Amino acid sequence: MPCRDLPPPPPPAHLRGWLDEAVVRADRARFLSDLGRRSLGVGRLLLLWAVAAVFVLGWSFIGMAWMAFEQHDPFGYVYGLILAVLGAGVLIPAGFWVARGARRDRQVRHLLHAWGESDRDPVADARVRAPGRSLTWLVTSLVLGAFGLWVAFAAAVSARPGDTTYGEVAYTMGIGQILWITGLLGLAKAAAHYRWAVRTFRAPAP
Template sequence: MPRSALPPLPPPAHLRPWLDDAVLRADRARFLTDLSRRSLGIGRLLLLWAVAAVFVLGWTFVGMAWMDVERHEFFSYVHGLIYTVLGVGVLIPAVFWLVRGIRQDRQVRQLLHAWVESDRDPAADARLRAPGLSLVWLLASFALGVLGLWVAFGAAASAGPSRTTSGELAYIMGTGQILWITGLLGLAKAVVHYRWAVRAFRSRN
């Protein structure tokens, strides 16, 4: 199986009596470890933040275009057009990566549930609860969300006609919103995993 490919679904129930139990259990443990890493690994958190950083970069170009246009000069319009094209060119791939990541997360959750329900292996299943990783996601995402809210509302509170242009205000508040939404996605992921683990393993005890 290629490293980037998702594990397959478990064999149907009517075929399992014909298969080797030891091989099935080894496959189950291996696939669940891989799916858990894809779902809640530190690399997944860093990837989410990397996508957020690309969004911030794209929004920076858009903000620079907005601020240039506000100068109402010929060359500022030209610069604004260039920055707009750059911003759109960065934001479109970021949206694609985000949508692709959300779809893959849904597939990973479905496969996790299917493989957990396929058999019982207390030693392998205990590692899937991953309370430490859930806590890392929770705290890191909470901190990022708080930072985003502070940036957005701080910019709005300190804005004034003589101090901040509408372009500067939109850029700062937009950046804060990106950080806040990224933190919210991370918080939701940690909570969903925790609730899934509690329900899945409580019903099997």
């Protein structure tokens, strides 16, 4: 998570008359640029993938624990229990970290909306629209989600009774679903940014 504080909200409308308009516009451009990078920057995309990788690691421990339990021997039970504890030790902190990140994203979106609607500046607004970053999130998330969906369905379709264990199917399908959900989150973020940019920066009615 970013270690530095978020930008402040825009000054109320009744106070703007007392402030230097050039300073307020410069602050708006700077804060919108910073918030745009926090919301849809390449670093945020890599962070999303890193979180998905942590969930894949945690689920890998759980899946291997399930397969160890299916061996039905004392060593398998002990080994599976150790793997299950390791998996929980990875997934539970990752879940709390995701919840914290979701709260920070809501704060960033709120500030983006507030600063975007506080004024109009064609040069600054064009940078915040960031169609290139939105397209990057859209395409990469679509590919990742499609690959995850294919992995999940392939695991279910290719399973053979007596040859493929439940643990193996759950392990592969779980990884596919993590990738699929990660892709959906990226698609939703790109679509939400596009809708916000179109609604906020559309040309005013004559």
